[in-house]
Amino acid sequence: MVEEELEITAFLARIHIKEDEKEKYLADLNTMFDYVEILQEADIANLEPTTHITKLRNVWREDIVKPCPKEIIDQMLDGAPAKEGTFYKIKKVVEGTS
Numbered sequence: 001m002v003e004e005e006l007e008i009t010a011f012l013a014r015i016h017i018k019e020d021e022k023e024k025y026l027a028d029l030n031t032m033f034d035y036v037e038i039l040q041e042a043d044i045a046n047l048e049p050t051t052h053i054t055k056l057r058n059v060w061r062e063d064i065v066k067p068c069p070k071e072i073i074d075q076m077l078d079g080a081p082a083k084e085g086t087f088y089k090i091k092k093v094v095e096g097t098s
Contacts, residue, residue, distance in 0.1 A: 001029045
């Protein structure tokens with residue numbers, strides 16, 4: 001990367017880089033680009049795509065809706081400042097646009 005590319009990148013990213021910092025950032029960015037070039041040289045044609053570093057996989061289960069026991073509902077609603085039936089009653093916080 002050259003200084004002009006650094007300035008364009010900094011402008012697009014809305015980053016102010018002081019004149020005395022440019023040389024350091026250029027060196028750091030060029031080091032990173034060198035690593036990218038090394039990675040691009042690796043032959044990955046026969047590799048399987050991976051989403052995890054291990055063979056672990058997520059185990060999904062079916063959601064089973066079960067009725068909540070009345071005593072649990074009562075315990076949850078006991079501390080509510082206002083309730084309506086088995087629901088918490090709250091003040092309206094979003095105004096409609098209609």
